[in-house]
Amino acid sequence: MTQSVIVATGLRKRYGRTVAVDGIDLVVRAGEIFGLLGPNGAGKTTTILMLLGLTDVSGGDIRVHGFDPVRQPLEVKRRVGYLPDSVGFYDNLTARENLRYTGKLAGIERQDIEARISAALKRVSLETVADDRVATFSRGMRQRLGLAEIAMKRSEVAILDEPTSGLDPQATFELLDMIRALKADGVAVLISSHLLDRVQAVCDRVALFHQGKIVLIGTVPELAERVLGGGHTFDVEVVGEGNMEPIIANIEGVRSVRAEGPGRFHIVANRDVGADIATLIMSTGAQLRRLERIEPGLDAIYRRYFEGPHGTA
Amino acid sequence: MARRSGSPWTGCATVFLKELADHLGSARMLILEWLVLLTGIGAVYVAIQDLRTTTAQDPFLFLRLFTDARDPLPSFIEVLGFLIPLMAIGLCFDSVNGEFSRRTLSRVLAQPIYRDALLLGKFLAGLATLAVALVTMWLLIIGLGLLLLGVPPSGEEILRGIGFLVISIVYGGIWLALALLCSVIFRSAATAALMSLGAWLFFSVLWPIVVRFLTDALFASETSILLGSPSLEQLQFQQLLERLSPNTLFGESVLALLHPATRALGPVFLEQLEGAVMGSPLPLGQSLLLVWPQITGLIAGVIALFVATYVVFQRQEVRA
Secondary structure, three states, X not given: OOOEEEEEEEEEEEEOOEEEEEEEEEEEEOOOXXXXXXXXXXXXXHHHHHHHOOOOOOEEEEEEOOEOOOOOHHHHHHHEEEEOOOOOOOOOOEHHHHHHHHHHHOOOOHHHHHHHHHHXXXXXXXXXXXXXXXXXXXXXXXXXXXXHHHHHHOOOEEEEEOOOOOOOHHHHHHHHHHHHHHHHOOOEEEEEEOOHHHHHOOOOEEEEEEOOEEEEEEOHHHHHHHHOOOOEEEEEEEEOOOOOHHHHHOOOOEEEEEEEEOOEXXXXXXXXXXXXXXXXXXXXXXXXXXXXXXXXXXXXHHHHHHHOOOOOO | OOOOOOOOOOOHHHHHHHHHHHHHHOHHHHHHHHHHHHHHHHHHHHHHHHHHHOOOOOOOOOOHHHHOOEOOXXXXXXXXXXXXXXXXXXXXXXXXXXXXXXXXXXXXXXXXXXXXXXXHHHHHHHHHHHHHHHHHXXXXXXXXXXXXXXXXXOHHHHHHHHXXXXXXHHHHHHHXXXXXXXXXXXXXXXXXXXXXXXXXXXXXXXHHHHHHHHHHHHHOOHHHHHHOOOOHHHHHHHHHHHOOOHHHHHHHHHHHHHOXXXXXXXXXXXXXHOOOOOOOOOOHHHHHHHHHHHHHXXXXXXXXXXXXXXXXXXXXXXXX
C-alpha cells in the first residue's frame, strides 16, 4: 500500500453563515494525480487553501506528510509546491530572478540555487527566455514558470489550482504533459479544475465537488460504473431500409437501444458487442456509417449524477 | 492549543533585500532623490542668506541651517514635516495590495515563511529607503554648510543634528506604518493611497483647526473673553489634543533639539523663570529630557500602527 501524503477528515469551512466546505474526507497517495473537480464555487480552492494553511480551518483535521497545516505551516509549506489560480510573478524581474526570490524564501542553499533554477527552467522549456522579464510572458509561459517553481523546490506534493484555465489547447496539452512528468518523479499532484473532461485525462483518481461536499470519489471508470450503471456504450449510424432498433436490441447482452435520429442509435450493453453489431448490420444489407465506442466522460457522469435522484434544484 | 512551530524571522532578510532593491531601482526613488536634492539646496540657500547677514556669535550656527526661515519660504524642518509623510506614503501605499493585484501574494506565502516576515521585511525596507534619503539630505546640508559658511560644526551640534535625523526617521516610520496598514486594509492601491494621504492632510492641515474650534467651544468663558487670553485648562487641553498628531510631536521634538534655547514646550509660569538666564542654551542632555515624551510617543505610534497592520494581515484571507 502506498503512503498517504494528504489526509483530510471531516474538513469544514464556514464564512459567517455560509458553509464553503462541508465536511469532506480526502486521501491523496504518494505518486498519484488526484483531481478536485467541480463547478466554480464548489469549495475546491477553499479546500486547497486549508491544505496549505493559508486560511483557517473551521472544523476537521488535516495531515500533510503527517504535519498539521494550522500549527506547523512551515513544515507543510516546505514540502508542498503551490501553483495558484492565474499565478502572478513580479513583472519587473526576469524568470530567473523570480525563481531566485522564491527559492531563497523556500530556504534553498545558496550554492545549489542557480543549478536548481536552471534545471527547473529547462524542464518546462523556458531556458531560452530565462533572462527575459516576466512582463513579456504569455499566460501559458507563466503557468509553466509556476511549475518550474514547484520543480525547483523539489516538492513532494504539488497543488495546482485551475492550471489549465485560460490556456489554448496546445498550451493545455503541454502543461498536462509536464504535470505527468512531475508524477513520474514520484510527486503527488493535486489538481483542481472546472474543466472536467480536459483534466480527466491525467488524473488517476478524482473527487467531484458539489456545494462544498465531495459527492463522488474514485477512478473515472469506477465513477462511470457507479453513475452510468457501467457497461459498454456505443453510438451507431446506419443508412438502409427497415427499422434497425429491434434487430439490435435482440443481440445478446444489449441492455437498451435509444434512437437518436433517423438511423442513429445509442446502445448500452453488458459486454463488448461492437463486432456483433457490425456483422448484424452488414448481414441486413444496410450500410454501417459509424460505430463508435464511447468512453465515459466526467462531464457525462457529473450531468447524469445530478439529473438523477441526487439532483438538487 | 499548541504553539506554532518555526521562527517568524525566516525569510525576513530575503524579503527585506528584495524590497530594498525594488525601492532603490524604482522611479519613485528617482523622484525622492530629486526632492532631497532640491529641498536640501533650497534650505541651505535660504538659511545662508540670513546667517551671513546676522551673526557669527551664535554658538549653534550650524543648527540654524535647519531652522531658519526666510519669508516666502518655510524653514527646512517645516518642509520636512510636510515632505517626510509624502515620501513614506509614496514608498509603502501599495506594498501589500500591490502583491494582491499582481497575484504574487499567495505564491510567496506558500513558501515556508510566516506572514510576519513578509510584513516586517517590507516595513524595514521602506524605512531603510527613507533613511537613505534622509541621511543623504542631512549630509548634503552639512556639507554645503561647511563649504558656504566656512565654520566647522561643534561636537554638540553634530550630536543634536544626529538626534534630529533619528527623530525624522522615526516620524517617517509612523507614516510608513500607516501606509502599510492602508495597503493591507484596502485591496485597491488607489484607495490606500487616498486614505493615507487623507490622514496626512487631516493631521497637517485640519487637526490644528479642529483642535482650536473644539477647545474654544468647550472652554469659552467670560473671563477668558475679558482677558483676551485662554485659561490654563484650555491651553493644556488644547496641547493634549494637538499632541495626538504626529506632526506636532515631530515639530516639538525637533524644535527643542535644534533650538538649544528652548526650555519648555508647554505654558511657562513666571516663577519657573526665576533665576533662568533667558536665551541661554540648555545642555544636550536637558534638551533630550525635554523631548523624551515626544520621542517615545512617536516610537509608540510606530509600534501601535505596525501591530494593527500585523493583526489585520494575519486574519486576512489570501485568495489570489
